[in-house]
Amino acid sequence: MTGAPSISGTTRLYVVLGHPVAQVRSPALMNPLFARLGIDAVLVPVHARPEHLERIVDGLRCVGNVDGIFVTVPHKAAVVALADRCSPMVEIAGSANALRRDADGSWYAENFDGLGFVAGLVAAGHEPKGRRVALVGAGGAGSAIAAALLSAGVDRLSVCDPDTARLAGLRSRLDAHWPGRTVTSAEPDLDGADLVVNATPLGLDPDDPLPFRPDLLPPGGVVADIIMHPRETRLLREAAALGHDVHYGIHMLDGQLDSYRAFFRLTDVPPTTRPRDVGHRARPYHDTRG
Missing domain, CATH: 3.40.50.720 (NAD(P)-binding Rossmann-like Domain)
Incomplete structure (x- = not known):
């Protein structure tokens, strides 16, 4: 598969949140990866102003076919409080640049920067x-x-x-x-x-x-x-x-690509076969388990 991704009713969604977003390069990295792996998914930029961040993340949590969120400036610190669990690196850095929806519907934060x-x-x-x-x-x-x-x-x-x-x-x-x-x-x-x-x-x-x-x-x-x-x-x-x-x-x-593949499980379990959460937000808690 090459060129622009084919969007259908089965397409899984990933977004990158930032303010601004014109400079983001993650779609140019991840969308070709989805195509090479034959994964029916697309990553799109979402312009999120700081005062709207919590509402936007809450809304994305309610969207049943959103599998992951990438985070860029200036939201990497603020988004930590919106995750249910976070990695040891997030605990040390106090910031995250990726959130993954897990099978139980909870959101797990990691930082690959x-x-x-x-x-x-x-x-x-x-x-x-x-x-x-x-x-x-x-x-x-x-x-x-x-x-x-x-x-x-x-x-x-x-x-x-x-x-x-x-x-x-x-x-x-x-x-x-x-x-x-x-x-x-x-x-x-x-x-x-x-x-x-x-x-x-x-x-x-x-x-x-x-x-x-x-x-x-x-x-x-x-x-x-x-x-x-x-x-x-x-x-x-x-x-x-x-x-x-x-x-x-x-x-x-470029140095994060393999980490993203593993984090979002893009090589082992196709996103369309994983259970989805359709809107329930778990009570936030932090966990140091990977």
Whole structure:
């Protein structure tokens, strides 16, 4: 199967929630996957403003043929409270980027941003183990990336975010698992960093300011951006012009593909054969079982 998906009355639905959604790349990744696997499903973008998020998620829970929800900016933290169960990674990061409807009708939250980012780094030849990393942004994606980088063995992680309360919460959760390996600050701390990651939305708009000044980086470092569209942000252009290796945002999504296949069970149990919940919302609770 190639080309546009064929939509019928049996088609299973997946959505990606964001504000905005024009930049999302997950439909271009997942819809060809559905086609290759012969799965009658489609992923579509849904523009969800923050003040409408809970109502939209509640509505999607009531739609009997919705199997999964992908989540992008700025909803990754807020959506955790709308899940029935969440993974250990979600507990550490405090954010989720995917929700799966299970056979009992409950919704299980996971976060693949960090795992996908690290997988993309490794595939591009930028092994994070032993590196000194500066991470700019402690939001939904940044928090998951922080946990994944520490798990991958970075030597030192510096995280900055102007939201001091959010930063303190993340630091506490990270220290519980990887004590003494994280430092935090309100402004970017680039001192000695050989990998710097922009995990903020700065760069989605061409008029956005830079998240940090690449001219302050030591020579020979890698500059990574998680923004996927535009592919080449102003940050990456300026970093490349200064001689730094650059790492594009699309690599993070590419690195998540196998994880999504397993999480949504796209290779073992066809979605059309799984029991469905037609609207009952279970009482929310958090579970650390995978």
